[in-house]
Each structure stands twice: as C-alpha cells, then as structure tokens.
Amino acid sequence: MSGPSDVLGSMQADGSRLRLQPADVRGRFMNWRRAAFAVLVTFYVAAPFIPVGGHPMIQLDVARRRFYFFGQTFNAQDFWLVLLLTLAFAFGLLLVTAWRGRVWCGWACPQTVFLEGVYRPLERLFDGSREQRLKLDAAPWGASKVLRRVSKFVVFLLVSAAIAHTATALFVSPRELWLMIQEGPGLHLEAFLLTLGFTVVLQFNFWWFREQFCVVLCPYGRLQSVLHDEHSVTVAYREARGEPRGKLVKLGTPDAPQRGDCIDCKRCVVVCPTGIDIRKGLQMECLACTQCIDACDEVMDKVHKPRGLIGFASQAELAGAARKTLRPRVLVYGLLMLVTGGVLVASLALRTPFEANVIRTRGAMPYVVDGDVVRNAFEVHLFNKRPEAATFTVSLRAPDGAQVVVGTPEVHLGSLSDARVPVSVALPLARRPQQVVLVVTDTSSGTVKEVPVRFLGPAQ
Numbered sequence: 001m002s003g004p005s006d007v008l009g010s011m012q013a014d015g016s017r018l019r020l021q022p023a024d025v026r027g028r029f030m031n032w033r034r035a036a037f038a039v040l041v042t043f044y045v046a047a048p049f050i051p052v053g054g055h056p057m058i059q060l061d062v063a064r065r066r067f068y069f070f071g072q073t074f075n076a077q078d079f080w081l082v083l084l085l086t087l088a089f090a091f092g093l094l095l096v097t098a099w100r101g102r103v104w105c106g107w108a109c110p111q112t113v114f115l116e117g118v119y120r121p122l123e124r125l126f127d128g129s130r131e132q133r134l135k136l137d138a139a140p141w142g143a144s145k146v147l148r149r150v151s152k153f154v155v156f157l158l159v160s161a162a163i164a165h166t167a168t169a170l171f172v173s174p175r176e177l178w179l180m181i182q183e184g185p186g187l188h189l190e191a192f193l194l195t196l197g198f199t200v201v202l203q204f205n206f207w208w209f210r211e212q213f214c215v216v217l218c219p220y221g222r223l224q225s226v227l228h229d230e231h232s233v234t235v236a237y238r239e240a241r242g243e244p245r246g247k248l249v250k251l252g253t254p255d256a257p258q259r260g261d262c263i264d265c266k267r268c269v270v271v272c273p274t275g276i277d278i279r280k281g282l283q284m285e286c287l288a289c290t291q292c293i294d295a296c297d298e299v300m301d302k303v304h305k306p307r308g309l310i311g312f313a314s315q316a317e318l319a320g321a322a323r324k325t326l327r328p329r330v331l332v333y334g335l336l337m338l339v340t341g342g343v344l345v346a347s348l349a350l351r352t353p354f355e356a357n358v359i360r361t362r363g364a365m366p367y368v369v370d371g372d373v374v375r376n377a378f379e380v381h382l383f384n385k386r387p388e389a390a391t392f393t394v395s396l397r398a399p400d401g402a403q404v405v406v407g408t409p410e411v412h413l414g415s416l417s418d419a420r421v422p423v424s425v426a427l428p429l430a431r432r433p434q435q436v437v438l439v440v441t442d443t444s445s446g447t448v449k450e451v452p453v454r455f456l457g458p459a460q
Contacts, residue, residue, distance in 0.1 A: 023267075024271075036107055040108060040113045045163070095334050099330055103288045105288060111218075122156065136148065157199070229329065236318055237278050237279045237310050238310070245262035354383060354442055358378055358381075359379045359420070369429070373403075373428060374428075374429055377425075379422055382413060383418040388415055390412075399427065427457075
C-alpha cells in the first residue's frame with residue numbers, strides 16, 4: 001500500500017489535479033470486461049422498463065410505499081427483507097475483497113461500468129486516441145477545438161439525461177414518466193427537479209470528476225488496508241522477475257547490463273484509469289481493472305518474453321510463499337454471507353402472497369357475556385401482497401354449536417391493498433376455554449393461511 005507521502009497518480013507535485021487520458025488497451029481481460037459492461041449497462045438501463053408480472057422488473061414507488069422486484073411485490077412492512085439483502089451483499093463484497101481485492105470496482109461498480117462502457121468510448125469517438133486527446137488538450141482554443149468540446153459536451157449531456165430519466169423511472173412507472181414528460185415540468189415539479197439533479201450530477205461526474213470519485217469520495221477504497229491481508233490476491237507487479245528494469249538491449253551485445261524483463265516502457269502507467277504505477281506495489285487507487293495486465297502482456301509478446309510480469313498475485317506469493325485461499329477472514333465473511341443469504345432465500349420462499357392478522361378492537365370489551373353465551377368480536381386485517389388483484393375467502397373453524405358471523409366472507413383486493421373484515425364468535429359458557437382458527441384462502445393461488453385465535457371469557 002502506498003505510503004502517506006506518496007503523490008496520487010491523478011495529482012501533480014504541487015497538489016493540483018492531473019487530467020488523466022488513459023490509453024486504449026486490448027487483451028483477454030479487456031474483452032471480458034467489455035462483455036460484462038454490455039450486460040450490466042443493459043441491466044442498469046433496462047431494469048425499470050422490462051415488465052415482469054405486470055410491473056417493471058425493478059420499481060421503488062416510495063410515494064405509495066410499493067416496491068417491485070422481479071415479479072415480487074413488497075411494502076414498507078417488508079423492510080427487513082431489504083436489510084437482509086443489504087447484509088448479504090455487504091458480506092459478499094467483503095468476501096470478494098478479502099479474496100480478490102477491488103474487482104467489484106473495476107468490473108461491476110456503476111461508476112466504472114458507465115465511465116468505461118459508455119462515456120470513454122464516446123470520448124474516443126470525438127477526440128481520438130490518447131495521443132490525439134493530449135494534443136487536443138494542449139492545443140490553443142480555436143474553432144475546431146470549440147466544436148469538438150461543445151459537441152462532446154452536448155452528447156454527454158444527452159446520455160446523462162437519458163440515464164437520469166432511467167433513474168427517475170425507478171421511482172415512477174415508465175408509463176407515468178412518459179405522461180409526466182408529455183404534460184411538462186410545471187405539473188410535475190418534484191419529478192422534474194429529481195431528473196434534473198440526476199442529470200447534473202451525472203454530467204459533472206463523467207465529464208470532469210471521473211476517477212476522483214473512486215480516489216477521493218468512495219470510502220470503499222480506503223478500507224482496503226483493513227480488508228486485505230498478505231494472502232489477498234490483487235493485481236501485482238512481479239518485482240523479482242522485472243527488476244532491474246531498463247530499456248531493451250539486443251541479446252549478445254558486449255557488456256550488456258543484466259536486466260529484468262521490465263523494459264520500463266511505462267505502458268502499464270499510461271493505460272491506468274487512476275494514473276498509478278503498479279510497479280510501486282499495492283496502492284489504494286488500484287481498481288483491479290486489469291488494464292495494466294493486458295498492456296504488459298502485449299508488450300511481453302512483442303519482446304518475446306513470457307506473459308505475467310503483471311498479474312494476479314498475493315503479497316505472500318510475491319515473497320515466495322504458497323497462495324493460501326482459505327483463511328479466517330475469508331471463512332467468516334463467507335459464513336456470514338451464506339447465513340444472511342440463506343435466511344433471505346428461505347424468507348422469500350416461505351413468504352405468503354398475503355397477510356392475515358387478527359386485531360382486537362382497542363378500548364372495547366374483549367368479550368361480552370349474554371346469558372349463558374360468551375361473545376368475542378374482532379377484525380381480520382387482510383393485505384394483498386400480490387402484484388395483481390386477488391380474491392380471498394374468510395371463514396372460521398370453531399367447535400360445534402358455535403355461532404360464527406363473518407362480515408364479508410369474500411373479499412376482493414387490488415395489488416397492495418388491504419381491508420378489515422369484522423368477525424363475531426359466540427360459545428356457551430360451559431364450552432370454554434376454547435380456541436378457534438381463522439382460515440383465509442387466496443382463491444387465485446390456492447394458498448391457505450390458518451391463524452389460531454384465543455377465545456376470551458370470564459376467569460381467563
């Protein structure tokens with residue numbers, strides 16, 4: 001890990017920011033990343049617009065407290081499931097970090113996915129290769145430079161606005177979003193300001209801030225020294241093989257110095273999106289994007305030397321020790337992820353498509369004695385969790401001779417709607433204590449839920 005006196009790769013010696021222009025790179029890792037970016041960009045953008053079960057694949061309708069995930073419907077009472085999901089993801093991220101470093105940052109984080117998968121390709125389309133971009137940055141302002149900058153800014157702005165509308169669609173349905181756009185911002189000021197805010201933040205981030213988000217703002221990178229140990233596999237330079245570095249010399253040259261495989265071409269530096277020199281060791285700014293691996297492998301091929309001068313290795317491995325995968329922290333993180341993930345999966349599997357709860361009327365007598373009969377009155381609170389409307393039947397299983405009155409035996413509820421059904425049960429005094437069972441049936445799915453209800457009376 002770089003020491004506190006080191007200068008960030010994106011910072012000049014005087015503390016000012018160094019505007020990075022990473023070079024293009026080709027290779028097996030870059031091909032895999034492009035495929036991952038294509039899948040993730042499609043998912044991130046299309047998720048609010050792909051219908052599943054009559055609703056968007058993902059929608060967070062905060063105003064109505066309705067949440068849709070892959071055909072499942074949730075309400076505010078299901079927040080504990082969100083907590084389980086968050087914990088499972090967090091422990092999974094800790095596990096991956098302890099095992100493989102910041103691969104999340106370089107391969108799946110939305111910041112990297114959109115920057116490397118969308119905005120940088122657009123920038124190359126307008127400004128060309130790294131050398132052309134550097135030349136354009138140094139060139140004086142003129143008509144050509146202004147035209148390029150304005151055109152790129154406008155295209156970036158349009159892309160940012162499109163992504164921002166996608167983000168807004170997460171909170172309102174795509175149909176509602178389209179109606180809002182047609183009716184204008186005057187009638188939907190909150191949605192307009194939300195989308196405008198998203199657009200401004202995205203444009204600022206991907207036009208100017210870029211790698212500073214990962215280096216300065218994101219706390220995850222600063223946790224690496226805590227999450228890593230000497231056996232964590234990270235992108236690393238094999239110093240024993242590469243040093244002493246120096247320019248390539250022709251074999252057989254008299255008095256040629258003994259040098260390692262690194263020819264000091266600095267190709268690994270110019271392709272790095274955070275501007276670090278991986279040859280200085282593990283550094284906080286390394287995103288495990290593997291661009292330096294592809295760049296170095298390409299150079300090694302050209303100089304007819306084995307690949308892998310830069311590759312995945314642990315600090316212990318570089319020191320000559322064997323790689324050790326199963327370690328206490330890996331086992332603990334993995335166990336916690338499995339426990340929280342298992343509880344989440346079991347909760348979702350056992351989750352009924354509706355809720356049925358018995359509510360005693362607050363402030364009223366729990367029972368009434370009428371001659372030789374004891375009467376209990378309560379309400380059944382029904383809540384439909386299904387993404388579509390459903391019909392429920394309410395009945396009561398009671399001892400022989402019981403007088404049961406159900407206010408509404410059949411209830412029709414829309415998605416995420418609720419209703420209260422009054423129920424009255426009367427039993428002879430001599431038949432107590434007794435327990436009755438509330439039976440609620442979802443006629444659409446055939447799901448039956450039975451709720452025991454204690455029958456109350458004197459001396460109970």
